[in-house]
Amino acid sequence: MAPPKNERAFEANSSIVLVGCRGAGKRTLGFMGALHLRRRLVTEEHYFEKTTGLSRGEYLARHGREAFARQDIEVFKRMLDSNRTGCIIECGMSSLTGEAQDALRQYSSTNPVVYIHREKEQIARHLDAADLQQLLKADERHRSCSNFEYYNLYDPPNKSGGHISGTSSGASTPLNGRQSGPSKLLSAREDFTRFLDIVTGRGATKAWLESPFSVSSVPPEFRSYSYALRLRLSYLMDMDLEWEDFEARGDCVEFIIDHWPDDLMNVIARQIALIRRKLGIPIIYHVEENPRGERRRTPEEKDAMDADLLELGLRLGVDYISLDLQRHDEFVNRVLRHRGRSKIIGNFWYMGFGALAWQDDRQMENYKRAQGLGCEVVRMVRFCTNDSPAELLEGFKKRLQQEVPDPKPPLVAYDFSVLGVRTPLQSRILNPVKHPDMENERDHLATVSTYYHSYELLFRQFLLDPLQFYVLGSHVSYSLSPAMHSAAYDFCGMPHTFQDVTCSTIDRLNQICLSDSFGGASLTAPFKVAIMPHLKVKSHHATAIGAVNVLLPLRGKTSAILDHANSRNKAGPAREFFGDNTDWSSILTCLRRAISPRNYVQPSKTTGLVVGAGGMARAAIYALIQLGCRNIFIYNRTAPNANQVAQHFNDWAATQGIVGTKGGSHEICRVLPSLSEPWPRAYQPPTMVISCVPATSANGSAPADFEMPLDWLRSPTGGVVVELAYEPLVTPLVAQMHAVRDHMSPSWVVVDGLEVVAEMAIEAFELMTGRMAPKRLMKEVCRKTWEQQQQQQRQGSEMAMSSY
Numbered sequence: 084m085a086p087p088k089n090e091r092a093f094e095a096n097s098s099i100v101l102v103g104c105r106g107a108g109k110r111t112l113g114f115m116g117a118l119h120l121r122r123r124l125v126t127e128e129h130y131f132e133k134t135t136g137l138s139r140g141e142y143l144a145r146h147g148r149e150a151f152a153r154q155d156i157e158v159f160k161r162m163l164d165s166n167r168t169g170c171i172i173e174c175g176m177s178s179l180t181g182e183a184q185d186a187l188r189q190y191s192s193t194n195p196v197v198y199i200h201r202e203k204e205q206i207a208r209h210l211d212a213a214d215l216q217q218l219l220k221a222d223e224r225h226r227s228c229s230n231f232e233y234y235n236l237y238d239p240p241n242k243s244g245g246h247i248s249g250t251s252s253g254a255s256t257p258l259n260g261r262q263s264g265p266s267k268l269l270s271a272r273e274d275f276t277r278f279l280d281i282v283t284g285r286g287a288t289k290a291w292l293e294s295p296f297s298v299s300s301v302p303p304e305f306r307s308y309s310y311a312l313r314l315r316l317s318y319l320m321d322m323d324l325e326w327e328d329f330e331a332r333g334d335c336v337e338f339i340i341d342h343w344p345d346d347l348m349n350v351i352a353r354q355i356a357l358i359r360r361k362l363g364i365p366i367i368y369h370v371e372e373n374p375r376g377e378r379r380r381t382p383e384e385k386d387a388m389d390a391d392l393l394e395l396g397l398r399l400g401v402d403y404i405s406l407d408l409q410r411h412d413e414f415v416n417r418v419l420r421h422r423g424r425s426k427i428i429g430n431f432w433y434m435g436f437g438a439l440a441w442q443d444d445r446q447m448e449n450y451k452r453a454q455g456l457g458c459e460v461v462r463m464v465r466f467c468t469n470d471s472p473a474e475l476l477e478g479f480k481k482r483l484q485q486e487v488p489d490p491k492p493p494l495v496a497y498d499f500s501v502l503g504v505r506t507p508l509q510s511r512i513l514n515p516v517k518h519p520d521m522e523n524e525r526d527h528l529a530t531v532s533t534y535y536h537s538y539e540l541l542f543r544q545f546l547l548d549p550l551q552f553y554v555l556g557s558h559v560s561y562s563l564s565p566a567m568h569s570a571a572y573d574f575c576g577m578p579h580t581f582q583d584v585t586c587s588t589i590d591r592l593n594q595i596c597l598s599d600s601f602g603g604a605s606l607t608a609p610f611k612v613a614i615m616p617h618l619k620v621k622s623h624h625a626t627a628i629g630a631v632n633v634l635l636p637l638r639g640k641t642s643a644i645l646d647h648a649n650s651r652n653k654a655g656p657a658r659e660f661f662g663d664n665t666d667w668s669s670i671l672t673c674l675r676r677a678i679s680p681r682n683y684v685q686p687s688k689t690t691g692l693v694v695g696a697g698g699m700a701r702a703a704i705y706a707l708i709q710l711g712c713r714n715i716f717i718y719n720r721t722a723p724n725a726n727q728v729a730q731h732f733n734d735w736a737a738t739q740g741i742v743g744t745k746g747g748s749h750e751i752c753r754v755l756p757s758l759s760e761p762w763p764r765a766y767q768p769p770t771m772v773i774s775c776v777p778a779t780s781a782n783g784s785a786p787a788d789f790e791m792p793l794d795w796l797r798s799p800t801g802g803v804v805v806e807l808a809y810e811p812l813v814t815p816l817v818a819q820m821h822a823v824r825d826h827m828s829p830s831w832v833v834v835d836g837l838e839v840v841a842e843m844a845i846e847a848f849e850l851m852t853g854r855m856a857p858k859r860l861m862k863e864v865c866r867k868t869w870e871q872q873q874q875q876q877r878q879g880s881e882m883a884m885s886s887y
């Protein structure tokens with residue numbers, strides 16, 4: 084019963100080879116991948132030239148076709164052989180030859196070889212029409228000599244040269260049409276780096292180390308409750324909803340192949356790429372055996388076709404493969420041998436009449452078989468023709484607990500009938516859910532519940548508790564967080580509340596947090612730094628920055644982090660509190676989104692500027708460091724405060740072995756004493772500027788009247804300016820940058836304060852509830868609430884004027 088050896092789990096450091104035809108985007112992806120994994124990029128073109136002293140064209144011209152072909156394959160093999168670890172290898176056109184493909188086939192027994200392909204129209208842009216068909220046909224042969232594949236979805240450029248509207252709210256804020264939009268290639272980079280994390284197996288550990296309470300760090304099968312959104316290929320081919328409508332509608336997607344259109348393999352690869360890009364949640368890949376509306380197949384045809392379809396899922400590096408363990412051993416073993424890093428959901432699916440009863444011993448044997456085969460999850464589903472009392476399933480689960488030795492793979496078990504799943508609470512994890520407005524006549528689970536209703540039921544059945552969440556600080560009455568979080572609770576079926584409470588003493592903060600129904604809080608001044616000594620458990624980011632802005636109660640029964648994470652949404656006495664910082668990660672998200680490929684961070688060159696020296700400026704500096712920037716300047720009106728912050732990060736960086744790349748002192752942070760100073764000549768002008776000074780005068784500090792001295796604005800490639808203030812939204816800096824963009828250099832992108840504050844609330848919501856945030860909704864509510872506040876303020880001042 085031992086599982087067959089996994090033939091596709093390679094050493095984490097094995098070189099990754101990229102193959103595919105011209106125009107597929109291998110070079111760009113290779114570059115992104117090398118940066119992400121900190122590996123060397125080897126390109127075939129360059130390797131050929133380095134080895135032979137001639138470019139391929141020159142070699143061909145000088146030595147003729149035959150000699151070139153011989154030399155080419157020899158160099159190709161040598162390139163693979165001498166770079167077995169630590170590289171990303173980009174293959175050129177040689178990979179289209181039979182001999183090179185044999186070499187790749189062999190290489191793929193020890194290394195990942197990724198076939199990169201994309202929309203035909205995109206490839207066509209690089210080729211003559213005559214060549215296209217032939218090349219595309221030849222290109223598909225790459226499938227046979229690779230063990231992974233990546234569909235490089237086209238990333239459309241921003242509509243107005245990098246400055247599309249970033250809001251989808253339609254609210255008429257003064258910056259409408261002027262916010263930063265996602266920079267070109269950002270999505271491609273995010274998708275591809277996530278794919279590489281799957282291939283190298285570092286994804287889950289990385290997320291966990293980064294932030295143990297983040298949504299991505301606890302896989303759905305280990306959450307206290309989780310739901311799989313069913314998306315059928317037949318539906319996706321012709322969907323009647325927008326992708327954004329599926330945001331936060333499940334903890335993962337179950338992608339069901341129930342339709343066989345022409346060009347099926349490429350259609351599937353594209354749909355997987357779309358789900359990844361648009362929803363960013365784990366994917367369960369399920370091949371339906373007898374899809375409605377498709378022809379019947381002979382058993383042999385069915386086996387061959389389904390095995391190929393499952394193989395495709397494994398090649399695409401999906402998170403979970405759903406495998407029917409009732410199919411014959413050879414079929415099952417093939418999938419297990421090729422599983423790579425995808426988790427296996429072992430299925431026992433009784434569809435017909437006479438499904439095995441829960442009390443039947445063979446059900447227990449089924450579970451043990453799945454366990455023996457190394458399945459990460461076991462899914463047991465019964466189609467009932469009559470009522471199946473809930474106690475029978477409960478009895479099975481109890482027996483399983485007693486009889487089966489640990490470690491037990493998590494169990495998904497439910498009964499369903501023509502009326503759908505019996506109740507959405509039968510299984511704790513990976514319960515099937517659907518979108519409320521999705522119509523699909525091919526689905527025989529037509530009446531499955533929605534994520535909203537399933538979650539709402541958990542509260543109604545007292546399995547989860549309504550909690551109170553807060554934003555706490557001395558100036559929080561205008562905070563946009565209560566509106567954003569409350570809208571998200573409504574969307575998700577959570578009866579929580581979120582309030583702003585003005586307070587400034589630790590005693591008062593304690594009073595609020597010690598309540599049994601305290602769910603968590605966003606902190607602002609004066610607590611961000613003041614709370615540090617009172618917290619035993621903090622994320623390492625919060626410790627490095629020296630500030631906390633999200634506080635969570637820890638209610639786990641044991642000290643295990645997973646136990647604490649799974650106690651979110653439950654009331655009771657808190658044993659401890661956990662402090663995290665989402666200010667830095669929100670700034671980082673906004674910078675990443677807006678930065679153009681020309682300004683990607685190069686540690687040896689890129690320069691960043693942070694204005695201010697408070698808690699937010701610390702977060703901004705940390706975000707720059709995390710992005711890889713090693714030359715950071717700080718400007719603050721009161722220079723000694725800036726010196727203190729610079730000192731803090733220079734000391735911290737020294738303990739981490741992070742050093743500056745310029746000047747003898749190796750310091751990463753430096754202070755600019757005055758605005759009249761010219762930009763230091765040894766450094767490039769900044770391409771990332773983050774202004775962290777409040778726009779309105781709070782606590783007697785000076786309001787944000789900061790503008791960039793012209794000498795500091797000489798970056799020939801422009802850059803990104805992030806303004807954190809949003810009262811007013813058009814600060815002097817924002818107005819200045821709009822003018823610069825319109826009249827001097829169009830390559831500057833401006834990110835306004837509302838974009839950043841919405842991002843902060845999104846991340847805080849996910850940490851506090853453990854659920855994906857409805858991002859689009861929260862961003863819309865952010866702008867609309869801000870608009871309403873502005874209007875109220877205008878009306879207030881008009882009334883005040885008229886009463887004179």
Ligand SMILES: O=C1C[C@@](O)(C(=O)O)C[C@@H](O)[C@@H]1O
Pocket residue numbers: 554559562563564605606607632633666840843844
């Ligand atoms: O700065 C902010 C914004 C905020 O104060 C708000 O009101 O939403 C919440 C804080 O946690 C965050 O650091």
